[in-house]
Amino acid sequence: MRLDILTLFPEMFEGVFESSILKKAKEKKAYDYQLIDFREYTENKHKKVDDYPYGGGAGMVLSPQPIFDAVEDLKNQESNPRVILMCPQGEPYTQQKAEQLAKEDHLILVCGHYEGFDERIRTELATDEISIGDYVLTGGELGAMVVTDSVVRLLPEALGNEQSAKADSFSHNLLEHPHYTRPSDFRGHKVPEVLLSGNHQKIEEWREYESLKRTLIRRPDLINENDLSERQLKLLNDIKTKIDIASN
Structure with missing residues (x-):
């Protein structure tokens, strides 16, 4: 699997992606990822990626241009990726959704920030919108980490024992049974x-x-x-x- 993450804060991912299962899965070539600072795609001379909302109101809104250009650049390299917006208005994230995404060859995760996305990003660019819970975070980065971890661990060879993922809670709409180890x-x-x-x-x-x-x-x-x-x-x-x- 190829995974591209559009974010204004790529440094947030380094500790998570270079540790534990995500690191091991990358070393096994189960997946590869790149972190893209979509600020680098803006045509604004001040490197701004947001602007005031039409009609007034609090907060700033992410502009369509840098995100559209970043996604289109990635699509030129790979024809048909899933483009996923991380946002509180998205569908609630589930294990079944993780299993669905794990079958894809290419995912693009877009991390929102500020007040939200220009609606045209949502309607013209995204294939999916995901929320990891009914609460609001500062940005979509933590949600993207959650989605990545839950998807990557389902990929072939990502875990030492493939049966582990199949027996997880929620995999069959049931919670997992209790576990015990030594001493008895x-x-x-x-x-x-x-x-x-x-x-x-x-x-x-x-x-x-x-x-x-x-x-x-x-x-x-x-x-x-x-x-x-x-x-x-x-x-x-x-x-x-x-x-x-x-x-x-």
């Missing part, structure tokens, strides 16, 4: 016996049950019974019954 008894708190049994079928059944239980308790909004198997529906009903009994 820590200050009187013991690992569930089934995990020590060596019976892989029983372990998988326990994990499925605990995943459903955790999702029902913590994020019931994620459960769509139409997406569950007959077995999972039976487990879910059993969990609900036990929760009702415990609450009474």
